[in-house]
Amino acid sequence: MQLHALFIPAPVRGFDSEHTVFDLTVQGEAIGDISACAPGTPAQGTLLPGLVDLHLHLDKTYTVRETGPANGDLFCAIDMIARHRATWTAADLHTRMERALTEAWSSGTRALRTHLDWMAPERPVSIDVFLALRAAWSGRLEMQWVSLTALDIFDDVAVGRSIAAQVQAAGGILGCFAYRNADLARKLQGVFALAQAFDLDLDFHVDEGLDIDATGLDEIARLTVQFGWQGRVTCGHACSLSVQPDDQALQTLERVAQARIGLVALPTTNLYLQGAWATTPVARGITRLIEARRAGVRLCLASDNVADPFYPYGSYDLLESWALGVQVAHLAPAQDWLDIVTVAPARAMQLAWDGRIAPGCPADFVVLNACDGLDLMNTQARTRRVCRLGQWI
Numbered sequence: 001m002q003l004h005a006l007f008i009p010a011p012v013r014g015f016d017s018e019h020t021v022f023d024l025t026v027q028g029e030a031i032g033d034i035s036a037c038a039p040g041t042p043a044q045g046t047l048l049p050g051l052v053d054l055h056l057h058l059d060k061t062y063t064v065r066e067t068g069p070a071n072g073d074l075f076c077a078i079d080m081i082a083r084h085r086a087t088w089t090a091a092d093l094h095t096r097m098e099r100a101l102t103e104a105w106s107s108g109t110r111a112l113r114t115h116l117d118w119m120a121p122e123r124p125v126s127i128d129v130f131l132a133l134r135a136a137w138s139g140r141l142e143m144q145w146v147s148l149t150a151l152d153i154f155d156d157v158a159v160g161r162s163i164a165a166q167v168q169a170a171g172g173i174l175g176c177f178a179y180r181n182a183d184l185a186r187k188l189q190g191v192f193a194l195a196q197a198f199d200l201d202l203d204f205h206v207d208e209g210l211d212i213d214a215t216g217l218d219e220i221a222r223l224t225v226q227f228g229w230q231g232r233v234t235c236g237h238a239c240s241l242s243v244q245p246d247d248q249a250l251q252t253l254e255r256v257a258q259a260r261i262g263l264v265a266l267p268t269t270n271l272y273l274q275g276a277w278a279t280t281p282v283a284r285g286i287t288r289l290i291e292a293r294r295a296g297v298r299l300c301l302a303s304d305n306v307a308d309p310f311y312p313y314g315s316y317d318l319l320e321s322w323a324l325g326v327q328v329a330h331l332a333p334a335q336d337w338l339d340i341v342t343v344a345p346a347r348a349m350q351l352a353w354d355g356r357i358a359p360g361c362p363a364d365f366v367v368l369n370a371c372d373g374l375d376l377m378n379t380q381a382r383t384r385r386v387c388r389l390g391q392w393i
Helices: 074-085 090-107 127-135 151-155 156-171 183-199 216-226 246-258 269-274 291-293 318-328 334-340 343-348
Strands: 002-007 021-027 032-037 045-049 051-056 107-115 142-150 173-178 202-206 233-237 262-265 300-301 365-368 383-387
Touching: 002 216, 032 074, 032 202, 032 216, 051 090, 051 262, 051 318, 051 343, 074 365, 090 127, 090 233, 090 318, 090 383, 107 127, 107 202, 127 142, 142 156, 142 246, 142 343, 151 156, 151 291, 156 183, 173 183, 202 216, 216 233, 216 246, 246 291, 262 343, 269 318, 291 300, 300 318, 300 334, 300 343, 334 343
Parallel strands: 002 045, 051 107, 107 142, 142 173, 173 202, 202 233, 233 262, 262 300
Antiparallel strands: 002 021, 021 032, 045 365, 365 383
């Protein structure tokens, strides 16, 4: 297969070139030669590596027609999904989750990580459904899972150890939701102790609100260094950074960078849930992406919720979430931020291929109609073809 005159943005290139438009060949399941086009050659499309979605909720997805939307109230959404969770069955979960995987796959996602609610001592049925689906999708989608547990549940030492042991046995990542909890530092320290005892990576929902005194991210950064867990911690949301004084927020981001924590921005859900609904919101509900990059933070962007009370809209097209994030966070030029949905999350998931396009890399890619960075922000120009292992799907 030969592809001609494609724009390959610099952040996703694994080779050095002063050019931007390239011809390339596909040999079997890998990319073969890549050669620069003559200067001035107009691009006929954009080539991106397969997308990597680092933060999803497959167990909650497609439930909004039963739960109703929360209309900007995070804790209302938590209550809504808790009531609905009592009705979940293996068959229901399998149907909804497979629908989500099919949509993600068709949109160009090659790997994903989902959080699965674990809000009681007993192992939730969603774990076994996920493991069965992961096996069924092996070779097409690489999939990881995180246990999502309210921080206060870990106060029961026996329950915490039981959850951690089961997460370890099922090959998962230990996660929790932390937001302005009483005695926050001690409780977070307990979670880190569990991670250390069972040799587990950590993935937190943290500071998911617009309260200046929500400082869980800063405490997690301190504990990451204290426990020697650098490079093994991911944090999603961190909305409160957007409303904290600049000096405070920047100091936190410096500690996050030093701790090698991956920070995941989630624009769809956070824009929907944060800020009052009685008036036009002024606070945007998205973490400080530009400042995080300047501080050297490992930065990603993900889809988060789709069609559930936390976010009643959306789809599993990661580029849709990316384009929204580019607009609301003033990320420019747009093409310079494509690594946050490709290379950076691939590294966070420790995938075998980091997503950089280069000769010999897997032929897992997306070709968009877009011809430059401005086009990438056009919905029609994001029309695409998806190639997996050298075959169009």
